[in-house]
Amino acid sequence: MDRECFIAVVADGAGSASLGGEGAQLACRSIDLSAREYARQSDQLPDEQEITAWVDLARDRLALAANNRGVLRRQLASTLLIAICTPNELVAAHVGDGAIAYRSNDPDDWRTASWPAHGEFASTTFFLTDDPAPQLRYSKYDGPIGALALFTDGIERLVLNFATKTPHAPFFRQMVSAVESSAATGRDSLLSIGLKQYLDSAQINERTDDDKTLVLAAFR
């Protein structure tokens, strides 16, 4: 691609799936490979059809892995969150719960790129392995992209305002300012350790006992 491009892929294994964690890892690797391959060959961000092709390939790989392990594919079920952006465009693709949030260059202007999909009840969700086809939601946003956050359902009730269906800007503002202050380009390992410690901390764990994943990125 002729512009800087950032790719983030997150997947959360289904609690009821015996190999959910592995399914999530496999899904991330497969989508990541497809996305990078695509970015090498194209100047445009992917459209829905392109991402659907990545998703189908990931599902095929999951089927193969399931077969090798002698289980049904749904034992490798996971949700899936994909964000691909350049400094002025964002594409989001999403199956299931968790969410993707972003902001322009205004530090308080946080918006939802993709909201959690839960089905009618709090106790249902959608997975990459759903048959006949996963409930994939695709969206595209134009305009300056200053920062991005992807996270799984473990923290969604702590950082999204469900009454207004918006991200809780004070949280993201503070979290992203730490990323912006970093001198590193690309992954900041020390900061990542700090983030892991934060997600493991009491103030988070007294509000949720679920697994937690949070990806934060800022363009400079």
Add this chain to the structure above:
Amino acid sequence: MTNELEPLPFNAAPLIDNPEPRCACVLLLDTSGSMSGKRIEELNVGLQQLREELNADRLAASRVEMAVITFGPVTVHNDFTTVSAFYPPTLVASGDTPMGKAIETGIEMVRARKKEYQAVGVAYYRPWIFLITDGAPTDGWSNAASLVHKGGDKKEFLFFAVGVEDADMDTLGKICHPNRVPLRLKGIAFRELFAWLSNSLSSVSRSHPDEDPPLTDPTGPKGWGSTA
């Protein structure tokens, strides 16, 4: 490079408080004349126990909402209320058994509650409708049965029916959805029944988004019920 001696940059990022997801449960309780004596006494004890156990479970206390309808006549004793404000009535037995109307009323209440949740953006688990009876309906029940069957097909709610001693299990069987047959209470084991109910509601309250909550089998050897 982040200085390891500096305080964690992520500390105390402001989190938001969203309302907890709700689990609505309506009890449909037969208080007809035949329930008088030991049956209604044990039912009353069981209700108080339910209230205590739900209050003792932190997650259930913040998520479960209880409502109570008695019949006959059909009376809404408690509209949906959080557990801390749930004061079950002391029931008195008298009257007939308009079960059909009681079921219809329970289903309407559950539907209305869901609309309220949707209006304010509160998440909810699949609601429970729990019927306890010792007799047979004295009113028309075919509409109620049809609503229960459709509701079960569409997974609108979970409908459980428990028959006590002389209950007409045949008719209950026709009212219930084939996926959830009515159970017969062992004697008047209401306390065990309500212990199971509070346990089950607790399980639902902590169920993960993709799991069906694991409910203990009530028909096991230590259970409170048996299939008719």
